[in-house]
Amino acid sequence: MEPDSQLVAQCLRGEAAAWEELVRRHTRRVYNLAYRFTSNRQEAEDLSQEVFLRIYRTLASYRAVHGEFTTWLTSVTRNLLIDHYRRTRRDRLTDSIDEEGSPAEHKAAPGRRPDESASASELSAQVQHALTKISPELREAVILRDLQGLDYREIQQVLSVPEGTVKSRINRGRIELARLLTQMGVTGDRA
Amino acid sequence: MTWTCIHSEERLADYLEGQLEPAERAQMEAHLAECAACRELAAQVRWISGRLPHLPPEVVPPGLVYRILEATSGTVGRKPAITWKTVLAGLLSPRFALGLGTVAATVFILFQALDINPRKITMDNLNPVNLYRAADQQAHLTYARGMRFVNDLRVVYEIRSRLEEASATPAPVPEQQTPKNAPAPQSEQKLKNDLLRHGSSLTAAITLAGLGGGL
Numbered sequence: 555m556e557p558d559s560q561l562v563a564q565c566l567r568g569e570a571a572a573w574e575e576l577v578r579r580h581t582r583r584v585y586n587l588a589y590r591f592t593s594n595r596q597e598a599e600d601l602s603q604e605v606f607l608r609i610y611r612t613l614a615s616y617r618a619v620h621g622e623f624t625t626w627l628t629s630v631t632r633n634l635l636i637d638h639y640r641r642t643r644r645d646r647l648t649d650s651i652d653e654e655g656s657p658a659e660h661k662a663a664p665g666r667r668p669d670e671s672a673s674a675s676e677l678s679a680q681v682q683h684a685l686t687k688i689s690p691e692l693r694e695a696v697i698l699r700d701l702q703g704l705d706y707r708e709i710q711q712v713l714s715v716p717e718g719t720v721k722s723r724i725n726r727g728r729i730e731l732a733r734l735l736t737q738m739g740v741t742g743d744r745a
Numbered sequence: 746m747t748w749t750c751i752h753s754e755e756r757l758a759d760y761l762e763g764q765l766e767p768a769e770r771a772q773m774e775a776h777l778a779e780c781a782a783c784r785e786l787a788a789q790v791r792w793i794s795g796r797l798p799h800l801p802p803e804v805v806p807p808g809l810v811y812r813i814l815e816a817t818s819g820t821v822g823r824k825p826a827i828t829w830k831t832v833l834a835g836l837l838s839p840r841f842a843l844g845l846g847t848v849a850a851t852v853f854i855l856f857q858a859l860d861i862n863p864r865k866i867t868m869d870n871l872n873p874v875n876l877y878r879a880a881d882q883q884a885h886l887t888y889a890r891g892m893r894f895v896n897d898l899r900v901v902y903e904i905r906s907r908l909e910e911a912s913a914t915p916a917p918v919p920e921q922q923t924p925k926n927a928p929a930p931q932s933e934q935k936l937k938n939d940l941l942r943h944g945s946s947l948t949a950a951i952t953l954a955g956l957g958g959g960l
């Protein structure tokens with residue numbers, strides 16, 4: 555498998571197949587980050603398109619020396635998510651009667667099932683619900699570290715904050731998430 | 746320093762990842778041994794941090810990759826190269842032509858108003874008393890002439906803009922099946938048309954200027 559930086563170079567030479575490969579390779583990452591942050595599938599989809607459009611237009615400015623392609627991609631995604639968050643903040647405040655995000659999606663956490671995959675997707679929905687309740691700073695830190703698997707150095711680059719801040723946000727984010735899940739009755743010592 | 750619940754929370758991630766110095770670790774463990782709330786919190790955080798990396802990813806909606814590819818077909822990450830053609834096209838844009846025309850008209854009006862022959866500007870021309878007198882005589886006539894010239898230019902500009910809008914909107918861009926970096930095939934022809942069109946509007950402007958001068 556060619557490294558991303560090579561695909562980028564091929565894209566810039568006009569090879570459409572290389573761009574297609576980059577998109578196929580990274581759509582899941584971008585979409586998941588957007589979904590985890592917004593809790594809304596339609597918004598996540600629209601934002602993913604926006605991310606790739608921006609990547610596409612600014613591809614020539616990417617330099618491998620500045621870090622991994624995925625770090626750059628994550629930065630672009632994160633910046634668009636924050637823009638989107640700020641843009642839609644007023645709408646969210648005005649419909650505060652509704653639960654944040656799409657309520658139907660959160661209630662899709664029915665009774666427990668014994669098999670592991672069912673309980674994993676159930677937990678996934680519960681985590682999603684809890685994520686909507688924590689501040690965007692803590693939310694993005696936890697998503698990047700624990701759901702997207704970035705290391706501290708990469709998160710530092712994406713968020714443009716010092717390492718100490720990254721660590722403390724991840725720590726506080728996990729604590730808030732843990733408390734919310736406890737309140738929801740979702741704990742490690744259930745069956 | 747007494748180790749409180751606040752310290753436990755602040756150092757929790759480091760503790761769980763085994764990053765605490767032995768002294769801090771001992772204080773943390775002593776606190777956890779006597780504080781049930783912190784013990785429960787630590788257990789819950791340990792549990793959820795262990796589960797998060799293994800949660801199943803969201804399924805990407807069908808067609809998303811295709812929609813992204815569709816939205817991004819065309820020139821990848823390239824700014825159009827600056828060539829004499831693009832520079833010329835810029836100079837001949839209707840907005841620029843109008844600007845240029847207006848400046849020319851202003852200079853023309855000024856010289857007319859002041860009764861100055863642009864080829865023979867003397868110190869006498871620039872004497873404020875002479876300037877004022879000349880301006881007063883010529884002002885009405887020249888203002889009317891100049892305004893007509895600018896208005897004519899504006900008509901040319903508006904016609905140009907309409908034409909551009911008309912040629913831009915109705916032709917739906919055919920689906921680009923080859924998202925190569927081909928520098929848009931229509932540009933060559935478009936430039937020719939532009940040159941012809943601009944050429945004629947410039948000619949019109951020059952003719953008007955000539956007429957204005959002849960009046």
Ligand SMILES: [Zn+2]
Pocket residue numbers: 749750751753776780781782783784
């Ligand atoms: Zn405590």
